[in-house]
Amino acid sequence: MSRAIGLLLGFAADRVLGDPRRFHPVAGFGRTAAGLERQLYADSRLAGTAHTAVLVGTTTVLGVALERLTRKHPILHTAVTAAATWTVLGARSLEREAETMAELLEEKDIPGARDRLSHLCARDATELESDELARATVESIAENTSDACVAPLLWGVFGVPGLLGYRAVNTLDAMVGYKSPKYQNFGWASARLDDVLNLVPARVCAVLTGVVAGRPREALAVSRRDAPKHPSPNAGPVEAAFAGALGLTLGGTNSYGSCAEDRGTLGDGPAPAVDDIRRTAALARRVGIAAAGLAALAALLREAQGAIHSRRKGKRWG
Template structure:
């Protein structure tokens, strides 16, 4: 089977495995990578950018090496790698669970669930704050957990899939602006920004195109993107969050409390602050974008085979 065709089939099969089974409950390879990265950090950490560059190169380079070896397994290797790196089903499930708990008034349960979605401090958030945090996380992670790995898999096969997940995981671990990681995590954060430049914009286009599925208008989503995205501190999260806000007709951004401190985010979109029904709409949008993304990725892989 030609390489592009085997990649296309593997991506489709891996996406289906994620939709049916979700993340493995035990022994998840991404968790294993995280543990290895923590062990590596004990040896590489220093409060300077150069140390972070070395840490990033060693961790991601090792994963890319594994991907180069594993790519010889053709369809099976691509399918298993795709299943390993995707997190779309788990993302949607967590979003629905958050909506259920908020709807029932279970704030304690909602706060307990929030860390599975994002790094905000749940103890300082009320119901509206939890809904907004969950919705913004769903918007960003639709790109990070599904669109980006599928696109990297389409153009680079198994190394693209595994390498992207390594980059994104390291950013989630050390790409912070706190005292410990401001310099050491710089390379991880900047590498993740570069890796997500195109995927975030593909996510934005798909979100705008699919806005009618959640009662929105493509023009509103694109207007929010053009007007608001550049004010966000992230060149990629701003795109996907602004487009989602425009598609849903809600307002995101504002005071954002993390465990490492408080950030004042720009306003994204127009309308009221998001409520629980908007969170459910965001989950529907996320799932629609995920399906569209696998169609795009499979098409790119098939085109490579032509």
């Protein structure tokens, strides 16, 4: 039970403490990745693949070592799993950013909200007004509920290597996985690997969103119908499910500096307003709790299956 308990304790630590203000391991990984990028960068997929392979491989190997060193010591294994889970989750920090954006917009502080939006997403907020800032916030909460909470918890079913490996990939995607002239080729490997690792978690997140909102049919109907309009194979299902669950219409054209991206129209209701930010954050919180319970249950079942297999193997040899 150590893995399941560790996942739940790590989730609880994130809910109570959020990200550490200083010396965050993910921030340290980001600095290491940036340093290696300066050494390896070239406008080619090969260079980007090498960059991804070194960083993700090293991080995953560290996770394997921690798993093997602690697997015969349940209390230590629980503690290591909890620490790794807390490290890779970002749900509480996401909620805090949502609360900050809601407060700024409620106070009509549009310049402050424009500046703060960069903490949630990379879109250009220079000319965004209150309604567009609210839409950007709601969409970012939805997408990051999967990336920063549901996906790492589900990869945690596979232990510390799954937790650390997933976060390494997702962090690299956030750093270099852009369709900009600089990263179109170099960031290709990180972006594609992130897409693969999020295929299942994003769809689980979409289902959980509908279930915990009490609108499973609406959420899944909108997700099935509108997700293909979104350019991301994983953000699409999640954002569309949130749109259906909240009764909103999300999507539109977003500006990312020199690039504009049409994200389609997701949902049937009104466009998000400032009041919808707190509703979205509350829904994201419930999705995270459900995902933590699901991950713990899956970890228990996986360990039970492994124990049964080991006993059967022992009997054959005996």
